Amino acid sequence: MNGRMVRLSFHTNGSNATGSLNTKSVSQSSINRIGVIQLSTMAFLLMIVLMMAPGCTKTDSTYKNASVPSVSFNGDAYAYLESQKGVFDSLLKALARVPGLIDSLRSSQVTFFAPANRSFEIALFNANQARLDSVPQMPPLDINTIDVKLLDSTLCKYIVRDKIVSSDLFNTLSDGRDVATIKYSYVMNMKMLFTNASGYVAGGPTLINFSDRNNSIFTRYWVTTKTSTSDIVTSNAVVNLLDVGHDFGFGNTFIRSVNRR
Incomplete structure (x- = not known):
């Protein structure tokens, strides 16, 4: 009676351990995928900013302060x-x-x-x-x-x-x-x-x-x-x-x- 109870307890604990390991594995995989997506998004936004920068070098004051040609x-x-x-x-x-x-x-x-x-x-x-x-x-x-x-x-x-x-x-x-x-x-x-x-x-x-x-x-x-x-x-x-x-x-x-x- 006590042996059966021990085997059952051991089996239950083993199942919980395996389930816990699988959950940790899935969670880590999800975190890695989110990290990759975030890095990709940041890189894409940085590329857009760099492409727009040359067109923003002229300011209104450049034109407003220009002298009138005669x-x-x-x-x-x-x-x-x-x-x-x-x-x-x-x-x-x-x-x-x-x-x-x-x-x-x-x-x-x-x-x-x-x-x-x-x-x-x-x-x-x-x-x-x-x-x-x-x-x-x-x-x-x-x-x-x-x-x-x-x-x-x-x-x-x-x-x-x-x-x-x-x-x-x-x-x-x-x-x-x-x-x-x-x-x-x-x-x-x-x-x-x-x-x-x-x-x-x-x-x-x-x-x-x-x-x-x-x-x-x-x-x-x-x-x-x-x-x-x-x-x-x-x-x-x-x-x-x-x-x-x-x-x-x-x-x-x-x-x-x-x-x-």
Whole structure:
């Protein structure tokens, strides 16, 4: 009776020992597999980080702090306009009608915002459309028939006193810098315009917003255009080329003035 009990006890203890060994073996195997998976995951993530690192070397400050490139022209502002064949024909014709403006562009220290031929085409089309719709109808208008005094005051809006390059606007207020025009001291506004490039905010070319304030301190009444090229430095001036979509005379103000009976 006691021997049978001993054999049974021994058998039971042996089974427990074997079960314990198998459990330890399974647990160790699972731990090893988890360790391998974790190491593989870490290696994969490290590889991704190393691959992305070269693309992260450029920072926003690299672009934001970049200086604005300038273009130099060997001659005065008026000579520059003449050198751009087929671009400023209308502007040259308008300047020739107003005494003194060509001399200012040849010798005065100024900043000039140059409207291209297309700007005059837009303005004359809109003005003539309004004249056609008027009652009674008004005859068509062109550069040669615009009132000289009106042409003078309008052209002077594009000629600002002193040489101002875009970098001079870096530290201006959020509404830009007010500037006075030649002859009439009419107040215009210049504001730095940062464009985007290749996914970088403010990393593109630096342009200028040029605004007719319409004698108002409220920006909602301003008429704004922008440059397509800035900081062309001549012997006496800084020339900025306006976007071809600009409406010469800054829109409705010019149309109302030119069509006044």
